[in-house]
Amino acid sequence: xxxxxxxxxxxxxxxxxxxxxxxxxxxxxxxxxxxxxxxxxxxxxxxxxxxxxxxxxxxxxxxxxxxxxxxxxxxxxxxxxxxxxxxxxxxxxxxxxxxxxxxxxxxxxxxxxxxxxxxxxxxxxxxxxxxxxxxxxxxxxxxxxxxxxxxxxxxxxxxxxxxxxxxxxxxxxxxxxxxxxxxxxxxxxxxxxxxxxxxxxxxxxxxxxxxxxxxxxxxxxxxxxxxxxxxxxxxxxxxxxxxxxxxxxxxxxxxxxxxxxxxxxxxxxxxxxxxxxxxxxxxxxxxxxxxxxxxxxxxxxxxxxxxxxxxxxxxxx
Ligand SMILES: NC(=O)C1=CN([C@@H]2O[C@H](COP(=O)(O)OP(=O)(O)OC[C@H]3O[C@@H](n4cnc5c(N)ncnc54)[C@H](OP(=O)(O)O)[C@@H]3O)[C@@H](O)[C@H]2O)C=CC1
Ligand SMILES: C[C@H]1O[C@H](OP(=O)(O)OP(=O)(O)OC[C@H]2O[C@@H](n3cnc4c(=O)[nH]c(N)nc43)[C@H](O)[C@@H]2O)[C@@H](O)[C@@H](O)C1=O
Numbered sequence: 473x474x475x476x477x478x479x480x481x482x483x484x485x486x487x488x489x490x491x492x493x494x495x496x497x498x499x500x501x502x503x504x505x506x507x508x509x510x511x512x513x514x515x516x517x518x519x520x521x522x523x524x525x526x527x528x529x530x531x532x533x534x535x536x537x538x539x540x541x542x543x544x545x546x547x548x549x550x551x552x553x554x555x556x557x558x559x560x561x562x563x564x565x566x567x568x569x570x571x572x573x574x575x576x577x578x579x580x581x582x583x584x585x586x587x588x589x590x591x592x593x594x595x596x597x598x599x600x601x602x603x604x605x606x607x608x609x610x611x612x613x614x615x616x617x618x619x620x621x622x623x624x625x626x627x628x629x630x631x632x633x634x635x636x637x638x639x640x641x642x643x644x645x646x647x648x649x650x651x652x653x654x655x656x657x658x659x660x661x662x663x664x665x666x667x668x669x670x671x672x673x674x675x676x677x678x679x680x681x682x683x684x685x686x687x688x689x690x691x692x693x694x695x696x697x698x699x700x701x702x703x704x705x706x707x708x709x710x711x712x713x714x715x716x717x718x719x720x721x722x723x724x725x726x727x728x729x730x731x732x733x734x735x736x737x738x739x740x741x742x743x744x745x746x747x748x749x750x751x752x753x754x755x756x757x758x759x760x761x762x763x764x765x766x767x768x769x770x771x772x773x774x775x776x777x778x779x780x781x782x783x784x785x786x787x788x789x
Contacts, residue, residue: 477530479533480567481506481533482532482559483537486645487687488636489535491642492694494691520563521566523566532572534564536559537578538555545609552606553612561615561619565623575620575630575632576633578636578694579636580609580635581749582603582606583597583610584747585601586600586602586745588747591710592708593752597706621704633706633707634693636710637709638652638685639652639685640655640685641687641688641771642775646776653682653717654720655772655776657724658776661728670732671735672725673735673736675740675741676736676740678717678718678734679716679745680716680745680746681714682720682747683710683714684711684765685710686768689763707753708750710749710750710751711763
């Protein structure tokens with residue numbers, strides 16, 4: 473990949489896509505092809521084929537997807553299955569057909585079995601049943617992995633797959649219902665602080681463990697893989713920063729300055745009990761995450777506050 477290479481980042485307005493764009497621009501890449509969802513709906517097969525036939529990008533970061541937290545996954549199963557199958561199938565096929573040199577597909581740690589041995593190695597995929605709250609999304613993402621592997625075997629297309637752990641950072645989705653836990657709780661604690669509430673509700677028991685990674689570290693790993701990894705085996709991307717949801721909630725309350733009580737609501741689902749990734753494969757390439765959780769949360773809260781004053785933030789660049 474050279475700084476003049478033509479690079480398409482699908483989903484460049486999302487959290488991951490915008491982090492990859494920041495990283496590419498910081499490294500001097502200046503031949504970026506970008507389309508908003510309004511300009512190019514990636515579910516529309518004909519539109520995607522036309523776009524690739526005209527633009528013929530050399531490298532593709534596939535960071536567009538129907539994404540959300542436990543509630544969104546559980547509530548919109550048809551969208552999580554259909555949109556993700558369509559987006560990834562259209563993009564992978566058109567990239568290959570129009571001569572792309574390489575494509576990076578993003579899966580997720582939630583594609584592994586619910587009760588997986590820990591830390592999770594890449595080879596544990598498809599060894600036992602999935603977590604029911606996100607099986608539709610997981611099935612779609614597993615199909616994405618298999619699509620990349622099939623195109624590599626049959627057509628020698630250099631499609632690679634990264635499996636990130638739970639991500640957070642600037643430009644995240646801070647929706648009160650449909651977001652992931654970290655941005656969701658930043659908003660809930662912030663609003664509770666402004667109202668002077670005495671307590672904040674935390675979904676579930678607080679006992680599940682999650683590994684959190686700053687999205688800039690994911691962008692760093694994505695660049696490394698795009699530059700130097702060309703195999704069909706999937707690659708985990710994790711940070712080792714594992715905390716319980718109760719511990720996470722206390723860290724966020726401290727960062728936001730909320731001094732009231734935390735009230736756990738066990739009527740809401742916990743989801744997977746634990747999903748810590750084994751990242752030996754990536755470590756063997758000399759990689760490790762840099763941003764620790766506490767400063768990462770502080771920076772994300774600052775980005776949330778900035779976006780309150782500038783509501784177009786999530787839709788930039
Ligand atoms: N967030 C996380 O914790 C994790 C994320 N990942 C993976 O990283 C990738 C990016 O996730 P993230 O950045 O968090 O998600 P976001 O929701 O922040 O971004 C997704 C992007 O995809 C775009 N998009 C969705 N549907 C379409 C469509 N039909 N046509 C065109 N664009 C579309 C969205 O556009 P618009 O802004 O218009 O909606 C948005 O820009 C996904 O593949 C996800 O599975 C993996 C592990 C963890
Ligand atoms: C990245 C990964 O993310 C998803 O899986 P998840 O890790 O279960 O996602 P989550 O961030 O929504 O929840 C983590 C934990 O936190 C608890 N929790 C408490 N309070 C809130 C809360 O306010 N919001 C949310 N969302 N969760 C909360 C919640 O009950 C759960 O125990 C996949 O669906 C899939 O999308 C995927 O790929």
